[in-house]
Amino acid sequence: MENNRLLDIKGLNVSFYTQKGVVRAVRELDLWVNKGETLALVGESGCGKSVTAASILRLIPEPPGKIDSGEIILEGRDLLKLTDKEMQGIRGDRISMIFQEPMSSLNPVFRIGDQIAEVFITHYGYKKKEALRKAVEMLDLVKIPAPEKRVKSYPHQLSGGMRQRVMIAMALSSPNPGLMIADEPTTALDVTIQAQILDLMKELQQKIRMSLLLITHDMGVVAEMASRVAVMYAGRKVEAGDVYTIFEKPLHPYTVGLLNSMPSNEKYKHSGRLEAIDGNVPSLLEIGDGCPFNSRCKYAQEICKKEFPSVKDFGNEHTVWCHFAGEIEFK
């Protein structure tokens, strides 16, 4: 199965060296994305999901950040060993990224057509006129009405949903789109617009057989989009499996708690108290070497404070990092 992997992250450690101490944002992360699939990376603020995305593109600000160790292998090449120049050839070509807030990722003083055309000029060596014609095609592909007119618009003249479409158009303009990383792509959008953008991403993904790494905190979006899911908590991957397993037979107490915390969970049938997780996400400065969830876990025992568990494999790529997974039934 390993040769089906487009991206393979092994033993990734990323830290931020701050005045208050070392923040270990991502620890010992193994993660892979298969060709053509959607992997959802799920977790709450500070779990390390966005740092993981930035590491793949080597966009961690250094200092204070640093990729301490690990491998990020894209089609046989370790991205962490590439020169800056080689890495630039990867960004916007094999890997593209869309962010939560499209306004801050588009240049406000250039027309959107010029910004999309830049991809064609940089990566294909097109002439300006040709590139602009391709920009119109791309806007049409992401279903922006009247694309010939819209290429001349500035970002502020577009709505949030339209801007996110422009970002997607730009991401897809690369010569060989292999992996798209989408970091909370619909979080800033209204729900009817979110539905349109998710539909568009699904449709385009099928059309060009692209892999998608979808980073989100919204389990509803995960259920809608993902083929596989990896759940992170405070810098660690705690559970991974296919989307049905994660929703139907989760085996980590945090995954169980996260699903229980969602008001849309069918078990509440639109009313009643939620089965919430007590406490707050711990500061990454104060986390020791134990399981990061131990301070909030109902089932935590002495060993959970001391040691991070080794992986338990429940077959069919369902992996859980919990000392008691499969032994105790978490509710």
Add this chain to the structure above:
Amino acid sequence: MEKILEVKNLKKHFEIKKEKGGPPLTLKAVDGVTFDVYKGETLGIVGESGCGKSTLGKTILNLHRKNAGEVLYNGVDISSLSDRELKEYRKKMQMIFQDPFSSLNPRKKISYILTQPMRIHRMGSAEKLESEVDRLMTEVGLDVNYKNRYPHQFSGGQRQRIGIARAFSLHPEFIICDEAVSALDVSVQAQILNLLIDLQAKYKFTYIFIAHDLAVVELISDRIIVMYLGRIVEIAQKKELITNRLHPYTIALFDAFPEMNPRNRREKKIVIGDVPSPVNPPSGCHFHPRCPFVMDICRAEYPELKETSPGHSVACWLCNKPSTKVE
């Protein structure tokens, strides 16, 4: 059921300046909204950005001056009151805000923030206020040893608990929660929702719960109002709205919301396009350019909110004809 609040044809318009000497434009944030709130219930208000739900909440509490209409609290029109008379009502009506960062004074200790409303309303001696701080903090699940800390020393969820404790400090009857849990992480959001549910069960508050998250509104509300571009398009008991949605916008909105079941992925794609600007909303029914069932009359005339069954009202030309039902 006893009415605690009656909102009648409430309007809140904002004048906005047009560039280069053009005529001034009017943004009709709330444009003729009518509904009642019953004592002890939770009334949810949902809608997408720009639908006027937050402006509606602020106008009800007289934090925005209304342009027209009435807000009756226990039968008294609160906007007609003098400032001194209004002060008494302020005690009974409180608000919990979205952003737990900007709604707490960063220079004041928690004990000060929690007692300020009681000092303004002269509700007891310093000693009494001190004991109230302990009671309030315990009530909302905060450690009383933290009462001399400043807001920045708390997490987002804890700050929201402080905001809730402050709203409860005056023993209000009626509380408007404006996106009170939207800024929080999922696991913390669940805790705060539980806290609001528990406090209501204990003290029998009436809530208006404004949010864009349908699942949150469905969980906490007894009745739900759906707004679109400054107007109510549908209002019904929650159970009725879940099983029998009538307005095409309500149907599209609920369909667009992703369910938490990977075996039940969305297939329907009804609504297309963006929410139009509220500055120059479409003629007739504001939803008509996005509506798959649009008819000529929809472009010409705004449909009034009409009751289709007891407690269930809809503003839609299709639904106002009893023989047709939107599928």
